[in-house]
Amino acid sequence: MSTCQPVSFITGASTGIGRSLARRIAHEGHAVALIARRKDLLDELALEIKQTGGTALAIACDVTEAASVHQAVRTVESTLGPITRLIANVGGGEPTRIDTFSAAHIERVLALNVMSTAICIEATLPGMLARGAGHIVAMGSLAGYRGLPGAAGYSAAKAALANMMEGLRMELHPRGIRVTLLLPGFVRTKPKRKHRPFELELEAATARMHRAIVVQKPHYAFPWPLVLAVNVYRLLPVSLYDALLAGLRPKLKAHPE
Ligand SMILES: NC(=O)c1ccc[n+]([C@@H]2O[C@H](COP(=O)([O-])OP(=O)(O)OC[C@H]3O[C@@H](n4cnc5c(N)ncnc54)[C@H](OP(=O)(O)O)[C@@H]3O)[C@@H](O)[C@H]2O)c1
Incomplete structure (x- = not known):
């Protein structure tokens, strides 16, 4: 096929x-390899994409397991053809609680957000380098701009991811890879959850992200009021930053994921 x-x-x-980005990318004309652990949900989406004239392949895979990702990449390349665009979207993770703090928790959050992306790059980059073309998209978060109470692991992981992608971006550009x-x-991915500051509806957010992907923007942070706030926070001295965030602490259960 x-x-x-x-x-x-x-x-x-x-x-x-x-899921929403995958629909948009299929509509854009790409064959889409749909990767996650819940195969029933992926099959349902693949069927929907095929019924609207697209090409989709659903593969159950845990992206924190290197062997499974390499196998998935081989299956995709032998079925659909060379992977021209990687969208390493998996991430998230449990809040970091000080009373139950463990290195194992931090390791899990890093594995889900950073190592999963590194594994997907390891599996797809050799083909892109050989072809001298390709596009790697990674999912960071505004939560990675500075440490956040309740999200020490997550904000550390998204900061590490951002720096990893920045280093790769500069090196890969002259090799034809964006x-x-x-x-x-x-x-807003969970409709029942309380609204959070400047929260965007899922489809509005993925429409913006999809446009940034299509034009191969190197860096796309949004929405602007929150981008402005996190950039100002980045410049604040520690004492002021701590004081401001301490005031917000009860609301910080709802940090950006
Ligand atoms: N929602 C937000 O407000 C927000 C804000 C900023 C950044 N982000 C980032 O956007 C990305 C997506 O977030 P989301 O809100 O859409 O999360 P979500 O609805 O929880 O989706 C997470 C996806 O990752 C898959 N997944 C989780 N662990 C996996 C694993 N080990 N192997 C393979 N697939 C796995 C899940 O599928 P299975 O369970 O079927 O495997 C699911 O498809 C994340 O990187 C998140 O950090 C989200």
Whole structure:
């Protein structure tokens, strides 16, 4: 079933941002490889995409397991053709609680947000380098701009991810490979949850992210009021930053994911 279409490999495609982006990318004309652990949800999306004339392949895979990701990449390349765009969207993680703090928790958050992306890059980059073309998209967060109470692991992971992608972006550009780092604020993926500051509806947020992907923006942070706030926070001295965040602490259960 190898097609001459461009092929996007999209992780975390079973729900939320990944699922919505996958629909948009299929509509754009890419064959889409849908990656996540819940195969039933991926099959349902693949069927929907095929019924509207698109090409989709659903693969159950835990992206924190290197062997599974390498196998998924081989299956996609032999079925759909070379992967032209990687969208490493998987991320998130439990809050960091000081009373139950453990290194194992931090390791899990780093594995889900940073190592999963590194594994997907390891599996797809050699093909892109050999072809001298490709596009790698990673899912950061405005939560990575500075440490956040209740989210020490998550904000550390998104900061590490952003710096990893920045280093790669500069090195890969002359080899014909573009890198896009997406940095959303709050996106409404769980409709029952309380509204968070400047939260965007899922489809509005993925429409923006999709445009940034199509034009291969190197860096896309949004929405602007929250981007402005986190950039100002970044410049604040520690004492002022701590004082401001201490005031917000009860609301910080709802940090950007
Ligand atoms: N929502 C927000 O407000 C927000 C804001 C900023 C950044 N982000 C970032 O956007 C990305 C997506 O977030 P979301 O809100 O759409 O989350 P979500 O609805 O919880 O979706 C997470 C996706 O990742 C998949 N996944 C989780 N662990 C996996 C694993 N080990 N292997 C393979 N797939 C796995 C899940 O599918 P399975 O469970 O089926 O595997 C699901 O498809 C994350 O990187 C998040 O940090 C979100």
